[in-house]
Amino acid sequence: MAKVTLDRLRKVYPNGYVGVADASFQIEDGELLVLVGPSGCGKSTLLRMVAGLETISEGELRIGERRVNEVAPKDRDIAMVFQSYALYPHMSVAENLGFGLKLRGAGKAEIAERVGAAAAMLELEPLLQRKPAALSGGQRQRVALGRALVRQPQVFLLDEPLSNLDAKLRMGMRVEIARLHRQLGTTMIYVTHDQIEAMTLGHRIVVMKQGHIQQIDTPMALYERPVNLFVATFLGSPKMNTLSGRVDERGDGLVSRVAEGIELPLPASGALADTLRGYVGRELIVGLRPEHLRPAAPGAATLATRVEVVEPVGNEAFLNLRCGRDEIVVRLPPYDLPKVGDELHLAYEAERMHFFDPVSELALGRG
Known part of the structure; x- marks a missing residue:
């Protein structure tokens, strides 16, 4: 096992395109760290730089205390699991x-011992004599994990290993990987575009966009205290609702006018209120997660919306609503749901509101 240190790591291609810009962070010994972001954000490029499959343009990479910038992949004591099983x-x-x-050059006895241990851990013992063509997708993925496991490397690198599996298998394999990490205690770096995988697997998450690191933190810290609008809307399913409105003064307080006749009261005291007063007469983006909105009596409502789509998914339902010029989603229990076209009045948890500058998209107060 070993910690992995990235110090201002950059990847610049011959045409000048910056694939990864100044990545600096440390993966602790035994940590499972997830790199997440949309396609093309640089997460796989960064992983391949750690693996030695992509050259480093600038900066320093250390595995343990050893600088490995110029060390060949086979000599870095890492094992990699790809999206393709490659069996x-x-x-x-x-x-x-x-x-x-x-x-x-390992001996037959050592190979048999390690293969047996990996097969037992991954429940592959009944399948040892089968060929890959006789395996299901989930079984093939377990073999790919086992092939890395028998190496007993210092660091595991996993590049979207579950993306070829269906939803049910992905869920099962997520549990398998979490259990495997808990048993081994080995340092793991896991790449995915799936924010649910990131939230459920990672001790910490690195959120990337266009080659730049946006935020590094624990899953719940990222969810509750995003530093900018991208992180806020990327993590969470359904994503955070955003309402754009002009900030006005009303008596001793502030409101954000998100549509004609629809105003959101803003915090009236404290450091955040002082910051928001600087937005009087200007646009402000207000964020509310779907689970922090709920139906309310018409007289007490703060948001008037109209139902456009109802999505029951079993244990819950998602309502897609129109609020002025914005679309919002509410997460509700699947009982006594309104119908398409109904007007629905919503209350919200004021302490759960997020605020973002519309130009810089940085969070105000909570980030």
Whole structure:
């Protein structure tokens, strides 16, 4: 096991495109860290730089105390699991699991011992004599994990390993990977575009956009205290609702006029209120997560909306609503739901509101 340190790591391609810009953070020994972001954000590029499959343009990379910028991938003591299973079709599961050890000159007894331990951990023992063509997608993915596992590396690198699986298998494999990490205690870096995978697996999450790191924190800290609008709307399913409105003074307080006749009262005291007073006469983005909105009596409502789509999904329902010029989603229990076209008055949890500058998109107060 080892910690991994990235110090101002950059990847610049010959045409001048910056794939990764100044990535600086440390993955602790035994930590499971997730790199997450949309396609093209640089997360896989960063992982491949750690693996040695992508050259480093600037900065320093250390695994343990050793600088590895120019060290060949095979000498970095890492194991990588790709989106593609990349199994040898003519080999049995046992042969696939032990092939890397065989190439490194390990003896038959050592190979058998490690393959047996990995197969037991991943429940592959009944499948050891099968060929990959006789395995399901989930079984193939477990073999790919096992092949990395038998190496007993300092660091595991996983590049979207579950993206080829259906939803049910993905859920099962997420549990498998979390259990595997807990048993091994090995440092893992996991890349995904799926924010649910990121939230459920990561001890910490690195959120990336266009090659730049946006925020690094624990899953719930990112969810509750995003530093900008991108992080706020990327993490969470359904995503955070955003309402744009002009800030006005009303008596001793402030409101954000999000539509004609629809005003959101803003915090009236404290440091945040002082910040928001600087937005009087200007636009402000207000964020509210779907679970922080609820139906209210018409007289007590703060938001008047109209139902456009109702999505019951079993244990809950999502209501897609129109509020002035904005669309919002509410998460509700699946009982006594309104119908399409109904007017729905909503109350909200004021202490759960988020505020963002419309130009910089930085969070105000909570980030």
